[in-house]
Amino acid sequence: MANPLYRKNIISIPDFSREELELVVETAARLKAEPSKNLLKDKLIASCFFEPSTRTRLSFETAVQRLGGRVIGFADGGNTSARKGETLADSIKIISSYSDAVVMRHPREGAARLASEFSAVPVINGGDGANQHPTQTLLDLFTIKETQGTLQELAVAFVGDLKYGRTVHSLTQALSLFNCRFYFVAPEVLAMPDYICEELDEKGISYTLAASLEEVIPEIDVLYMTRVQRERFDEAEFKKIQGKFVLHAEMLRHARENMKILHPLPRVDEIDTDVDATPHAYYFEQAENGVYAREALLALVLNETV
Amino acid sequence: MQYTRTVEALKEGTVIDHIPAGQGLKILRLFRLAETGERVTVGLNLSSRHMGSKDLIKVENIALTEDQANELALFAPKATVNVIENFEVVKKHQLELPDAIQGIFACPNSNCISHNEPVQSFFYVKAHVNDTKMKCKYCEKVFSKDIVVEVR
Numbered sequence: 001m002a003n004p005l006y007r008k009n010i011i012s013i014p015d016f017s018r019e020e021l022e023l024v025v026e027t028a029a030r031l032k033a034e035p036s037k038n039l040l041k042d043k044l045i046a047s048c049f050f051e052p053s054t055r056t057r058l059s060f061e062t063a064v065q066r067l068g069g070r071v072i073g074f075a076d077g078g079n080t081s082a083r084k085g086e087t088l089a090d091s092i093k094i095i096s097s098y099s100d101a102v103v104m105r106h107p108r109e110g111a112a113r114l115a116s117e118f119s120a121v122p123v124i125n126g127g128d129g130a131n132q133h134p135t136q137t138l139l140d141l142f143t144i145k146e147t148q149g150t151l152q153e154l155a156v157a158f159v160g161d162l163k164y165g166r167t168v169h170s171l172t173q174a175l176s177l178f179n180c181r182f183y184f185v186a187p188e189v190l191a192m193p194d195y196i197c198e199e200l201d202e203k204g205i206s207y208t209l210a211a212s213l214e215e216v217i218p219e220i221d222v223l224y225m226t227r228v229q230r231e232r233f234d235e236a237e238f239k240k241i242q243g244k245f246v247l248h249a250e251m252l253r254h255a256r257e258n259m260k261i262l263h264p265l266p267r268v269d270e271i272d273t274d275v276d277a278t279p280h281a282y283y284f285e286q287a288e289n290g291v292y293a294r295e296a297l298l299a300l301v302l303n304e305t306v
Numbered sequence: 307m308q309y310t311r312t313v314e315a316l317k318e319g320t321v322i323d324h325i326p327a328g329q330g331l332k333i334l335r336l337f338r339l340a341e342t343g344e345r346v347t348v349g350l351n352l353s354s355r356h357m358g359s360k361d362l363i364k365v366e367n368i369a370l371t372e373d374q375a376n377e378l379a380l381f382a383p384k385a386t387v388n389v390i391e392n393f394e395v396v397k398k399h400q401l402e403l404p405d406a407i408q409g410i411f412a413c414p415n416s417n418c419i420s421h422n423e424p425v426q427s428f429f430y431v432k433a434h435v436n437d438t439k440m441k442c443k444y445c446e447k448v449f450s451k452d453i454v455v456e457v458r
């Protein structure tokens with residue numbers, strides 16, 4: 001029987017069942033332990049970046065090449081026919097006729113869902129505006145499983161910009177399928193949106209709005225840091241919250257031994273470099289895991305069995 | 307009775323009655339009833355025993371489907387939709403909130419891809435206790451019904 005993601009579009013985390021998330025995580029672990037050179041043999045992947053994102057693009061293209069596939073595409077949609085007024089629907093019809101799958105990033109929300117309606121082959125969303133970035137969530141899940149040995153019933157704190165951080169929303173939704181407990185640490189204006197909290201309420205999942213980073217550190221297994229952007233505040237407001245959401249090594253004294261710190265990167269100053277040398281830092285390994293998570297996804301979408 | 311008189315006048319078509327006063331023209335526009343080429347009669351601020359005042363729309367030769375009638379439920383939940391054949395009411399639609407609504411409202415998110423592409427807008431509809439929420443299929447943003455209905 002074909003795996004449940006075979007020939008599926010990968011658009012949005014809420015589309016995934018718990019079993020499908022587990023399948024990606026397990027496959028990523030397997031491909032990390034035993035690299036496979038043939039899973040995308042003779043496959044041609046279109047890598048369509050209608051807005052530039054060097055990090056995501058390199059991670060996808062590395063994944064394709066490591067599995068023996070080939071890549072066509074573009075790194076900056078500003079140079080393509082989209083600029084001449086071609087619709088995304090038309091672009092995708094043509095591109096999908098050349099390739100076995102389309103990986104795409106686009107500045108508008110909903111672009112990947114729309115593309116999937118016009119594509120002859122599976123579409124994998126590499127980010128659609130402020131909406132979804134499912135492969136980031138999959139690599140986060142893989143990294144959490146790798147460091148904790150399970151995704152079940154973990155205590156996870158999210159810190160920083162919880163309002164605009166799409167990775168935070170998707171990861172919360174995904175982990176809520178595994179009965180995790182949440183701590184949200186954010187300035188009031190960047191608090192977790194109501195609709196996420198309402199979803200958690202509906203599922204009966206417990207979460208705590210915590211005032212400070214230090215009080216949650218002893219309670220948690222995973223500390224997920226994000227950047228608080230200065231542009232979101234006026235100067236006086238920023239002074240008030242500045243430093244409150246920054247992590248230093250000495251704050252980790254009472255952390256559990258298994259506690260790991262994640263960050264979607266790039267970081268600016270919200271994690272002091274003195275944290276890097278502690279056994280809790282795991283954000284660089286997390287970035288590396290992006291390639292394995294994307295390998296797993298591509299392999300599952302393009303092979304009946306992996 | 308005024309109601310029977312208005313029905314009498316119509317041989318084939320649909321009568322949408324008990325529209326809250328002020329919503330009639332909006333319904334006409336959003337459902338593009340004026341663009342059908344058929345004769346449309348609109349009554350605004352008619353007196354109603356139950357509602358105080360109401361709007362009413364009659365469209366000749368067009369029978370509203372169940373789906374179309376349910377779409378009306380979003381902004382005129384108490385409207386009555388009667389389909390007329392040969393001067394007789396052959397169908398009284400019971401309005402129910404639809405699960406999804408397509409092509410009627412534009413997405414309030416200006417950065418949503420649905421605005422510039424050859425697709426119809428599409429919202430999933432979910433009733434909450436005090437509000438009806440609509441989620442855009444494309445940008446996945448969730449809006450309160452009133453915000454979506456007010457656009458355009």
Ligand SMILES: [Zn+2]
Nearest residue numbers: 413418442445
């Ligand atoms: Zn939308």
